[in-house]
Amino acid sequence: MLEAFARYPVFDNLVFWIGGPAFPSSLLILGIVLAATKKAPVWKGVMIAISTALFPVSRIFRVEWMAHADDLLILIPSAYIGNEIINKRLFKPLQSA
Numbered sequence: 001m002l003e004a005f006a007r008y009p010v011f012d013n014l015v016f017w018i019g020g021p022a023f024p025s026s027l028l029i030l031g032i033v034l035a036a037t038k039k040a041p042v043w044k045g046v047m048i049a050i051s052t053a054l055f056p057v058s059r060i061f062r063v064e065w066m067a068h069a070d071d072l073l074i075l076i077p078s079a080y081i082g083n084e085i086i087n088k089r090l091f092k093p094l095q096s097a
Contacts, residue, residue, distance in 0.1 A: 027052040027074070040084070044077035051077075 005012040028049055035045025051073035058070040 021056075024052045024055040027055075034081075040077075040081055044080055047073060047077045 005015070031045045031047070031049030031052060033045070034040045035042045035049065051070055054070050055074070058066045
């Protein structure tokens with residue numbers, strides 16, 4: 001697969017080098033925005049922000065338990081927020097007057 005990507009350097013750059021940092025960066029911004037705007041409880045936004053800040057560290061050292069712990073720290077508040085969205089307790093649609 002890597003040999004095939006070598007023939008397409010622009011696509012290789014987009015997939016591996018731009019897409020990689022985009023995941024933790026976007027979740028870090030989401031956590032900060034959720035905590036700052038109080039659209040979700042502050043602890044959920046802070047937990048998402050802290051866990052995604054630790055995400056690259058847990059991958060760089062390649063310690064399995066650290067990566068699993070960080071994934072769990074991302075999963076817990078995300079599952080709570082997802083459950084609240086499904087049950088319509090969070091991000092209620094605007095009601096017309």
